Amino acid sequence: MSGRHIYTDMKRREFLKRLFAFTALPAIVSMPSACNDRGSNNKHIKGGIAGANHKTGHLLRNTQHLPAPSETKDVNILIIGGGISGLSARRWLGMHGVDDVLMIEMDSKTGGNSVYGENSITAYPWAAHYLPVPDVQNKELIEFLQSCGVITGYSNGLPVYNDYHLCHDPEERLLIKGYWQEGLVPNFGVPDTEKAQIADFFRHVEEMKLAKGKDNKYAFAIPVDASSADETYRKLDAITFETYLHQQGYNALHLLWYLEYCCKDDYGANLRQTSAWAGLHYFAARKGTAANATGADVLTWPEGNGFLMKALRGNDVGNIITNTLAYKVSIEDNNRIAVYCYDAEKKQSTVVRAQKVIMCTPQYINKHLLQVDNAERDGIYDIASYAPWVVANVTVQHIPEGKGAVLSWDNVVYGRESVGYVRANHQLLKASAQQVITYYLPVVDTNTTAARSKVHNKDYEYWKQYIMGDLEYAHPGITAYVSNIDICVWGHGMIMPSPGYIWSDERRVAQQPIDDKIYFAHTDLSGISIFEEGFYQGIRSAQQIINSL
């Protein structure tokens, strides 16, 4: 869950730094042994597991225990789910004069993967935390960014991005062979033959970026559904990224580590769980341009994508009901949709009768909710799989540093399970020794169900121990400076673009409305869990409704 990475040749000063780097080796070598037995030393660290919303979600497994509905409410349009897709749909309907819209959200606040927290130092994300500078072709997205001050104007026809929102330098660093190098593409101590292969790979994806199919559409575009239908490219969805790389002759260890890191970072999946099409999409789809930035730059905020989420939602939240779980969606005789809702706070149920419903819920939830015969649609349930994530926000008074690049926005450690940490207060511009770092761990396992039960079954102490072990590896001695770790466990963190998923018939069908009454929008209907997909999912479903009116 971090930024795009510019591939550059090693800078001169990095070369100079290399000369001194070997002195750091003994310190790194001694780390792993030091990090496992720290259990007794981290008692001073406070915190807990935050946002246990899966408990409310799990009520869906036994809906018969929920109280019978005690009241009925009528609305024109009901949006189920207050993530980015839902908020985007709601905004689009509002912009087009559709009123009497109600939104329900299971969690105590809207946001989905863009929820955020806050402490005395800074706000911090609980999941998604950046948006790459978008392509100007994404007109709706560009207009949205202008409406919320992310784009401040235009210069020579290109958007000018707000300096406070563009990620400040230093952006990325990678701990490799005991040395923090600038940038995430492995370079320090990488053999020349491997470097040549890395350079070759980046040339390859640069070509893919410009590649167009017979229909004159880009081979890889955002949103994914804007990509070319040309089989030359789409057939890449059938094989794994691993197979593709093998076929193309890419076998350099450091390149493969890096590509797997990218798949874990954006998809929560390894090279074998990612389709070749999706793997290439990661590199080839971004075509952002700007007057004061490049397509490799990202926009980020202390609260992560919570910033964009708040802007999508707007200030008028009167028609959003939180802490409310939809547990049954059916079509009534009078052709209205009956949505059975359970208020987890008041512990009572309501039936909301709507003319139309947008289900901005993931498909594994829809499987439980939808009481409508639609065998064709059911196919999606068997092929959608989701990656579990553990995200932690760590408050630290001081970070003991090794050799090389200084604390950056995105900090990654070579060869680890986690995808590193992001400095939440990076954009605050305030000189502060205290930091809040957001630590991301995709729990990658070929058996995602097993991985999911692992993340749910382990307790706070287990994760605290695990995370501190990982942080100690990168920063020996950091434990003493950590005052707080809050953890969020995402059982179904994001859809995985497994081979065959993105260009499956099932996914295409699952986007279709049922009877012009029930509409669907979610990033799992794109196959890639990024802000832009959610944003366009919402617009697509809302536009379908507008067109049907």
Add this chain to the structure above:
Amino acid sequence: MDKPGVAEKILQQRQRILLFSVFVIATCGLIYELIAGTLASYLLGDSVTQFSTIIGTYLFSMGIGSWLSKYVDDNLLKWFIRIEILVGIVGGCSSPLLFLLFEHIASFRLVLYALVSITGILVGLEIPILMRILKKSVSFKDLVSQVFTFDYIGALLASIIFPLLLVPYFGLMRTSLFFGILNIGVAAFLLYQFQETVRYRKLYISIIMGSIVVLLVGFVYAERIMSYTETLAFQDNVIYSKSTPYQRIVLTKNRRELKLFLNGNLQFSSADEYRYHEALVHPGLQALPHAKSVLILGGGDGLAAREVLKYSNIERITLVDLDPAMTSIFKKNEMLLALNKRSLLSPKVTIINSDAFNWVRANKQLYDFVIIDFPDPSNYSIGKLYSTRFYEELHHLLTDDAIVAIQSTSPLIAKKSYWCINHTLAATGFITLPYHVYVPSFGEWGYVMGMKKYNWKHTDNLPSGLRFVNVTSMKNMFLFPPDMDEVQTDVNRLNNQVLVNYFEDEWAPYIH
């Protein structure tokens, strides 16, 4: 035949041990004297006066000690051991104590002389008592000859190793603690060697252990508050150092000058800071005869404020410095108050300890003249304060006629950095006026003035008593010879921070 031989040998051994003790304590005694003298000249300046009054006080106190020795009668060895422990504690702790107090008390001359006197008295007691112990076994002639021989050899050793080995490689604090431990070591050694101490041995051993632990802790702590490597890194003697949450502040002193370092980078030398600060303030402020309010960003040393206060038309100065430790020491310490002419205590000055970027963003007041005296852009958090975003935020703090003066590193050594600051300022709509001066400690030094509309003029509206800036020297500042000529650079933005890269590359051959 055998019996007297054994007794003789034991006696001789005792004698040797005691003479060895003379040698050690003589070395220690002179070391304490040298430490006190050196410290006094670092911290109070004027080394000739300081050194001679310290030596005088020390010798006079030794005299008092010698005189007092006649009141010591019973159990001389026990007294000697007792005194060794005391000398070890007082002498050993003297230098760390003085360094620590330097920050906290305005006039610590008293403490310094008190410590010197106590050490002197205790050292003065040592030799007379020792001589009286030895007198039982040695004839007076031999006694005087041997004791003073070892005494002076010890003194010679001390005077040679002090400047050549101890100060450069050990530092004052660790030297003093180390010799304190040696003194106590003598006490321990005597306790162990002499049978007659057996009755009070236990008690004294625990006292000795306790004191050694205290000194060792001091040793470790000394390492932390004034690290060994740091002492090596600075040419001069470190007289104050403190790690705050924001930076490491170090003051060093030699006979001629006092220097301030922040994170190892020189901020000023008392010998020529007037050139730097006069050039920072006067070219801009002389052009604004109606200016009333001044904003100083950075400049927690109060030296820029000192120059601003020379204009009677200035009514208010707001000084924003991140680090309360900086403004605090420049408001309290005698030597620093003499340097900044108590500027930070002026009723016209309001000090705000806050992060400049966010303060500037939030502040609503207007200023006629703004001085930006940040450290050089050597890291990313300082680099942000030289970005387009920061200069754009400045606009709303300025009256229409306002001038901004920015310290901008060396246009000779760091040509790209210097012109990058100029171009960054210009990119945000300021009319810029680059200038430079020669500051011996820094070399060629650059500044940039910025204004919304061109209203700079060359006047003779300069306060009296300036040592560097006058009508003629001011004219020369704006001429850039070819080796400092404008070069093309990128503009420094938050998301590229090119300035930090330029700076690092250009200064690397000099200081890193």
